[in-house]
Amino acid sequence: MTADAPLTRESFRRVHPISMPRPVTQLPDRVWTDEEWDRIRRGYRAQDMDQKWNIFAEDNVLFMHRSWTGHRVYEATFAPTTGGRRIASAVVEADRERYRSKSDAYDCLMLELIISAIILGEPAADLRSALVELAARASGKADISSGVVQHSVLGLRSGS
Numbered sequence: 001m002t003a004d005a006p007l008t009r010e011s012f013r014r015v016h017p018i019s020m021p022r023p024v025t026q027l028p029d030r031v032w033t034d035e036e037w038d039r040i041r042r043g044y045r046a047q048d049m050d051q052k053w054n055i056f057a058e059d060n061v062l063f064m065h066r067s068w069t070g071h072r073v074y075e076a077t078f079a080p081t082t083g084g085r086r087i088a089s090a091v092v093e094a095d096r097e098r099y100r101s102k103s104d105a106y107d108c109l110m111l112e113l114i115i116s117a118i119i120l121g122e123p124a125a126d127l128r129s130a131l132v133e134l135a136a137r138a139s140g141k142a143d144i145s146s147g148v149v150q151h152s153v154l155g156l157r158s159g160s
Contacts, residue, residue, distance in 0.1 A: 007043030014070030054157030
């Protein structure tokens with residue numbers, strides 16, 4: 001497989017479907033360009049334990065799995081729109097043993113952040129700040145560590 005070949009379900013040792021899907025009612029407004037969509041469709045593979053996500057696409061659906069467990073957390077269906085593609089629908093794992101979703105706003109943010117920061121390698125500073133803000137609000141701690149929040153849910157991204 002070449003570096004540009006898309007990752008597939010078979011590219012990963014284990015991938016488990018969402019056991020209790022719950023629709024994500026708030027979706028990102030972002031439109032990804034055709035060039036970005038081409039990169040998104042190639043997916044992403046965690047290279048070490050500090051990277052939290054394995055991602056692949058089938059047709060217009062992007063599957064986002066936790067790298068350690070193989071549990072699918074998000075599934076996003078993309079649709080063509082003016083200027084590229086956008087997420088038309090998404091589901092999140094509702095089984096609290098597998099994933100602890102905090103809110104629709106959190107899931108909307110995570111969908112966009114995983115795609116932007118992990119797959120595309122964008123700095124996504126505004127999205128990262130919003131993630132820390134949501135985590136601080138949910139925990140009731142004003143002094144929550146930005147680095148800890150980002151690493152625990154997003155992980156690091158390899159340079160590839």
